[in-house]
Amino acid sequence: MIDVEKEAARIAEQGESAPRLARDPVNLPMINNWLEAIGDQHPGYTEVAPPAMVQVWTMAGLHGQRTLDDPLGAMMKILDEAGFTSVVATNSDQTYHRYLKVGEHVSVTTSLEDVTGPKKTALGEGWFVTTRSTWYVGDEPVAEMRFRVLKFRPAEKPAPRPEVPKAQAIRPAINRDTEYFWEGCRNEELRIQRCGGCGLLRHPPGPMCPECGATKPKYLVSDGRGVVYSYVVHHHPQVPGKQTPFVIALVELDEGVRMLGELEGEPSIGLPVEVVFTKVDEELTMPSWRPRADR
Amino acid sequence: MNAAIAGIGATDFSKDSGRSELQLAAEAARAALDDAGLEPSDVDGLVSFTMDTNAEIAVARELGIPELTFFSRVHYGGGAACATVQQAAMAVETGMAKVVVCYRAFNERSGHRFGQVQTAAAANIDNSWSYPMGLGTPAAMVAMFARRYMHEYGATSEDFGRIAVVDRKHAATNPHAWFHNRPITLDDHQASRWISEPLRLLDCCQETDGGVALVVTSAERARDLPNKPAHVKAATQGSGADQFTMTSYYRDDLTRLPEMGVVARGLWERSGIGPSDVDVAVLYDHFTPFVLVQLEELGFCGRGEAKDFVASGALELDGSLPLNPHGGQLGEAYLHGMNGIAEAVRQVRGTAVNQVANVEHVLVTAGTGVPTSGLVLGQSP
Numbered sequence: 232m233i234d235v236e237k238e239a240a241r242i243a244e245q246g247e248s249a250p251r252l253a254r255d256p257v258n259l260p261m262i263n264n265w266l267e268a269i270g271d272q273h274p275g276y277t278e279v280a281p282p283a284m285v286q287v288w289t290m291a292g293l294h295g296q297r298t299l300d301d302p303l304g305a306m307m308k309i310l311d312e313a314g315f316t317s318v319v320a321t322n323s324d325q326t327y328h329r330y331l332k333v334g335e336h337v338s339v340t341t342s343l344e345d346v347t348g349p350k351k352t353a354l355g356e357g358w359f360v361t362t363r364s365t366w367y368v369g370d371e372p373v374a375e376m377r378f379r380v381l382k383f384r385p386a387e388k389p390a391p392r393p394e395v396p397k398a399q400a401i402r403p404a405i406n407r408d409t410e411y412f413w414e415g416c417r418n419e420e421l422r423i424q425r426c427g428g429c430g431l432l433r434h435p436p437g438p439m440c441p442e443c444g445a446t447k448p449k450y451l452v453s454d455g456r457g458v459v460y461s462y463v464v465h466h467h468p469q470v471p472g473k474q475t476p477f478v479i480a481l482v483e484l485d486e487g488v489r490m491l492g493e494l495e496g497e498p499s500i501g502l503p504v505e506v507v508f509t510k511v512d513e514e515l516t517m518p519s520w521r522p523r524a525d526r
Numbered sequence: 527m528n529a530a531i532a533g534i535g536a537t538d539f540s541k542d543s544g545r546s547e548l549q550l551a552a553e554a555a556r557a558a559l560d561d562a563g564l565e566p567s568d569v570d571g572l573v574s575f576t577m578d579t580n581a582e583i584a585v586a587r588e589l590g591i592p593e594l595t596f597f598s599r600v601h602y603g604g605g606a607a608c609a610t611v612q613q614a615a616m617a618v619e620t621g622m623a624k625v626v627v628c629y630r631a632f633n634e635r636s637g638h639r640f641g642q643v644q645t646a647a648a649a650n651i652d653n654s655w656s657y658p659m660g661l662g663t664p665a666a667m668v669a670m671f672a673r674r675y676m677h678e679y680g681a682t683s684e685d686f687g688r689i690a691v692v693d694r695k696h697a698a699t700n701p702h703a704w705f706h707n708r709p710i711t712l713d714d715h716q717a718s719r720w721i722s723e724p725l726r727l728l729d730c731c732q733e734t735d736g737g738v739a740l741v742v743t744s745a746e747r748a749r750d751l752p753n754k755p756a757h758v759k760a761a762t763q764g765s766g767a768d769q770f771t772m773t774s775y776y777r778d779d780l781t782r783l784p785e786m787g788v789v790a791r792g793l794w795e796r797s798g799i800g801p802s803d804v805d806v807a808v809l810y811d812h813f814t815p816f817v818l819v820q821l822e823e824l825g826f827c828g829r830g831e832a833k834d835f836v837a838s839g840a841l842e843l844d845g846s847l848p849l850n851p852h853g854g855q856l857g858e859a860y861l862h863g864m865n866g867i868a869e870a871v872r873q874v875r876g877t878a879v880n881q882v883a884n885v886e887h888v889l890v891t892a893g894t895g896v897p898t899s900g901l902v903l904g905q906s907p
């Protein structure tokens with residue numbers, strides 16, 4: 232057994248990694264590429280770089296490798312070995328002390344700030360790893376970043392859920408207007424009807440677009456992410472195929488439509504959730520929600 | 527409208543009637559005709575709910591009604607209640623019928639209980655987005671609205687509870703009410719078990735076996751009958767944009783009942799009266815949160831203000847808007863709104879057990895969360 236906390240303390244004690252110099256000085260071509268990619272049309276970046284680019288200057292590049300003393304790399308490796316192999320999303324907070332001028336050459340150092348866990352999350356048990364990076368021009372700190380990542384042990388695949396007793400579960404009525412949705416669920420795709428005429432997204436779906444009158448519905452595959460718009464905790468009476476109490480949430484998907492589904496976990500309005508699919512049998516797979524790990 | 531309710535009739539309200547639904551319908555209809563001073567042979571029209579199991583021809587056979595020239599049914603559960611009177615009044619006004627009986631009868635407690643999960647209803651394609659996900663009871667469907675309403679306006683479970691308390695207070699002095707002599711406190715409400723959070727047991731109406739019938743005829747004919755006519759000043763139906771039955775969750779705003787807004791506009795426009803002219807409000811109360819939303823849709827208070835309006839005591843018998851003097855469906859009986867229309871008639875006649883003084887106009891609403899309907903009954907046409 233790997234002692235994650237002990238290993239984390241060892242890496243943290245090493246403090247800041249050696250400064251790693253950016254491949255190129257701050258330069259206009261890279262600034263322009265970045266502005267284009269991000270879609271930022273601010274005209275002011277001719278002599279200074281957008282602050283949010285700071286991490287770009289010290290990226291390792293396509294074939295780059297982490298330096299041996301990089302604490303994040305070292306910690307990830309330890310967690311991989313301990314079985315916490317997965318990452319879904321990360322979050323970073325950056326602080327900028329000043330604009331970087333074209334021609335300045337930055338370097339970066341990173342230290343391990345904190346490793347907490349193991350924590351039970353909707354995705355499985357995991358550790359939150361926090362690092363702090365500092366960018367310098369010479370000896371002057373110009374920007375900082377706290378970076379947080381959840382490294383988790385993926386739950387058995389798919390996430391273990393009590394088998395819904397097939398004979399009991401209420402099955403949806405399905406007709407030619409709605410079949411695409413259930414076919415999507417069988418393929419673990421959350422499909423939203425999109426009008427083939429005007430592009431209107433619509434759920435629940437129907438055969439004729441109320442906006443343009445077209446009768447050629449298509450669909451898009453949703454990212455399956457959204458937030459809880461409302462919910463109930465159902466206690467009485469018993470519902471076939473469900474164990475009371477259970478939560479049903481009305482979720483507003485990022486694409487803008489709302490959809491009902493069972494929610495596993497503590498509900499609240501605004502809770503970020505994502506779709507999970509549960510196979511009932513060969514014909515039916517039900518979508519439901521679980522809290523997002525990166526919330 | 528040139529129509530009035532000239533007769534009302536009901537069976538006893540129980541939890542186990544011991545009779546068939548057809549017998550309940552026939553008993554209620556006969557009682558209403560007796561009250562109106564009319565014979566079955568005077569009847570040429572029948573109206574009911576699509577949910578009613580009693581065919582018009584079966585009711586006509588039991589009563590000995592010889593011929594029918596008008597029969598009609600209204601859809602969407604309790605939303606049909608006031609619309610049965612609208613159908614009858616239109617038939618009378620247009621000469622399609624002279625005397626129309628509206629009826630609703632069921633063994634809703636001892637037989638088919640609406641509060642249970644209706645697995646068969648999942649065969650409806652609209653329900654395929656809710657029932658299989660576990661949302662399969664009216665209480666749970668309303669609870670989904672209620673949670674969002676609480677979130678938007680800061681209403682609490684106590685605010686819902688105050689509706690139950692006032693209904694039960696009124697029922698306590700009504701000998702025909704199931705909850706006669708059994709008032710509750712807000713603490714009782716708060717101590718009642720969760721049904722579907724945020725709804726508690728005491729936010730939900732009762733389940734009842736029974737029948738109610740109403741006799742509608744022209745204003746002129748009603749004048750010559752034994753009881754004071756309750757004139758139909760306005761009768762409207764309402765369905766809103768992107769309407770579903772109980773699950774209109776896909777509209778921008780989940781804190782409103784726009785279908786009741788449609789009814790409200792129609793009622794005020796056609797009756798020529800406004801919210802401040804209403805002397806008694808019989809509001810459909812299958813679940814308490816929707817009474818608050820109705821007060822807002824009908825214009826008795828602003829959006830989100832119903833909780834303060836209710837807490838002010840306005841709904842008491844001596845308040846500015848006495849609510850459900852018979853005890854409503856939380857207190858008297860759940861007859862899909864039809865017992866509320868009968869109470870409105872008694873308030874106009876001046877014969878109610880909890881009679882409000884100087885009643886000129888009574889407002890009645892039908893089932894909420896579904897396409898619905900409403901009535902303004904009055905002393906004069």
Ligand SMILES: [Zn+2]
Nearest residue numbers: 426429440443
């Ligand atoms: Zn379209």
